[in-house]
Amino acid sequence: MFDIGNSQYYFDDERNLGFLDRIVRKCYLPANLALLRLIKQYQGKFKAAFSITGVLLEQLERSFPEVLQSFKDLAATGCVEFLSETYYHSLSSLSSNKDEFIIQIQMHQQKIKKLFGCMPRVFRNTELVFSNEIAEIAAQLGCSGILAEGADFILGWRSPNFVYQAGRGNKIKLLLRNYKLSDDIAFRFSTREWSEWPLTAPKFASWIHKSRGDIVNLFMDYETFGEHQWDETGIFHFLEALPGEILQYQNNHFQTPGDVIKLYPAVGELDFSRIVTWADTERDISAWLGNEMQKAAFENLYSLEERILELGDPALIGDWRKLQTSDHFYYMCTKWFADGDVHKYFNPYESPYDAFIIFMNILKDLKIRTKGRILSN
Numbered sequence: 337m338f339d340i341g342n343s344q345y346y347f348d349d350e351r352n353l354g355f356l357d358r359i360v361r362k363c364y365l366p367a368n369l370a371l372l373r374l375i376k377q378y379q380g381k382f383k384a385a386f387s388i389t390g391v392l393l394e395q396l397e398r399s400f401p402e403v404l405q406s407f408k409d410l411a412a413t414g415c416v417e418f419l420s421e422t423y424y425h426s427l428s429s430l431s432s433n434k435d436e437f438i439i440q441i442q443m444h445q446q447k448i449k450k451l452f453g454c455m456p457r458v459f460r461n462t463e464l465v466f467s468n469e470i471a472e473i474a475a476q477l478g479c480s481g482i483l484a485e486g487a488d489f490i491l492g493w494r495s496p497n498f499v500y501q502a503g504r505g506n507k508i509k510l511l512l513r514n515y516k517l518s519d520d521i522a523f524r525f526s527t528r529e530w531s532e533w534p535l536t537a538p539k540f541a542s543w544i545h546k547s548r549g550d551i552v553n554l555f556m557d558y559e560t561f562g563e564h565q566w567d568e569t570g571i572f573h574f575l576e577a578l579p580g581e582i583l584q585y586q587n588n589h590f591q592t593p594g595d596v597i598k599l600y601p602a603v604g605e606l607d608f609s610r611i612v613t614w615a616d617t618e619r620d621i622s623a624w625l626g627n628e629m630q631k632a633a634f635e636n637l638y639s640l641e642e643r644i645l646e647l648g649d650p651a652l653i654g655d656w657r658k659l660q661t662s663d664h665f666y667y668m669c670t671k672w673f674a675d676g677d678v679h680k681y682f683n684p685y686e687s688p689y690d691a692f693i694i695f696m697n698i699l700k701d702l703k704i705r706t707k708g709r710i711l712s713n
Contacts, residue, residue: 339697344705346655346698348684353399355682360400363562368406370561370572374579375415382579383415383590386558387460387483390423390440390447391661404451411452417592418448420456420479426660427624429461429470430611431638440657441477458482458593462662464513464614465621468607471502471510479508481597483555485614486512490606497549499600503607509597510606513555513614517543522556526569537574541581545588550600553593555614616671624665629692634665636699643706652705659698667691 339345374382386407396404410416422428423444428437441459449455458481459474466484474482486496496512520540524530532539544552557564565571582588591599615623625631637659644656668688685691 339701344655344701346701347658351684352395356395356399359559359563360403362567363559364400364403365406366567366572367558367561367575368403368410370575371416372406372410372413374576375410375413378579378583380413380415381583381590383417383592383595384410385417385419385458385592385594386410387419387421388448389421389425390444391425391658393447393451408452411454415592417458417594418452418454418456419483419593420445420448420459420474420477422462423447424657424660425462425662426657427462427465427621427634427662427665428638428660429465429473430621430625430634431641433638433641434473436638436641436660438473438477441474445477458511458597463624465611466608466613467611468503468506468609471506471508471608472504475506475508481509481511481593483511483513483553483593484608485612485619486515486553487612487619489619490608490612494604494606495549497547497552498603499550499596500604500606501602503605503609505605509602511551511553511593511596514547514552515614517547517552518554518556521554521574522560522564525560525565525571525574534570535574537577537581540574540578541585544582545585550603551591551596623669623671624662627668627670627688629670629688630665630668633668633692633695633699636696640699640702640706644702647706652702656702659695659702664691664695668695 371382371384388407393404396407411418420441421444422437422440424440426436426440428434428440431437445456457479459477459479460483461470464483464485466482471482482502491512496514500510500512502508502510517540520532520535520543524532525535527533561571561575579590582590611621612619613621613623625634637656640656644652663682667683667685668691670688683691685694
């Protein structure tokens with residue numbers, strides 16, 4: 337608090353770099369190499385898709401060019417698709433003014449096109465935040481498909497293993513995450529108390545094969561491989577063995593989201609009149625905006641939008657947009673029960689209250705900077 341008005345050093349670059357260096361070594365480099373080997377081994381029959389934020393791409397360009405090159409190598413195979421998302425991994429889709437949301441999507445599309453030579457046409461919103469309104473915006477921006485959570489309270493008796501369309505007569509195609517099978521890998525893989533432990537590639541492939549429907553969408557944090565599930569758990573052996581086990585079944589194929597959208601018609605319409613995410617047991621926005629601290633921080637941040645954008649100062653706008661990253665609000669979460677361990681992961685703060693106080697101090701400094709610019713102009 338004593339730095340308010342005196343220092344604009346908001347972000348711990350050294351600590352961020354330390355975290356990223358660890359993830360690069362444990363996940364990104366070995367996992368990318370594994371995927372490249374699998375694509376070559378199965379001569380293009382194995383495919384995958386990535387959703388990579390603009391802020392991560394910036395960090396890779398600056399500090400880990402070898403990782404960025406490994407993603408470019410994957411892109412060159414023609415078997416990997418890059419999805420569209422918000423540049424700053426933000427919750428801008430939840431603000432009352434959707435202009436910032438649209439700007440960040442366009443920024444991200446241009447970044448992907450510049451780095452990988454392709455314009456992404458399938459959208460994945462931050463934390464799979466989804467609603468009918470978000471589907472409409474993605475369609476207006478030229479997206480042909482969008483990813484969402486296959487939440488039971490939305491699906492009812494229906495299966496996530498089909499292509500759907502969003503509500504309100506929206507023609508954009510909807511791909512739903514099969515959360516059970518995805519979370520079997522992402523969360524339960526190394527849990528010895530789980531009745532299905534150990535999870536082997538043949539076992540998982542048989543589950544995929546027995547799943548009724550046209551498709552099975554597996555979507556998880558990439559850090560599942562090597563970071564959330566350490567190498568010692570056998571996760572990389574599982575990854576290397578899985579494609580062969582799946583492909584041995586007749587009529588089984590790997591497809592990118594873009595492929596699926598072209599191949600399969602929508603079987604029906606789903607009404608997402610309420611906001612759905614992939615987080616926690618509730619599948620709502622409570623992980624980021626569930627308490628009064630989070631709501632106050634969110635409202636104060638976006639109340640600065642018009643003033644900051646009017647000033648046109650790139651440094652000021654850049655800081656404001658980095659503060660939109662969903663993690664900042666996640667660290668203020670007070671849900672320390674069933675989902676507690678997830679909320680503590682990579683959290684630099686001792687408590688959600690510390691996260692809130694520091695964030696609000698930064699916003700105070702940001703407001704002082706805007707006032708100073710107005711006076712000087």
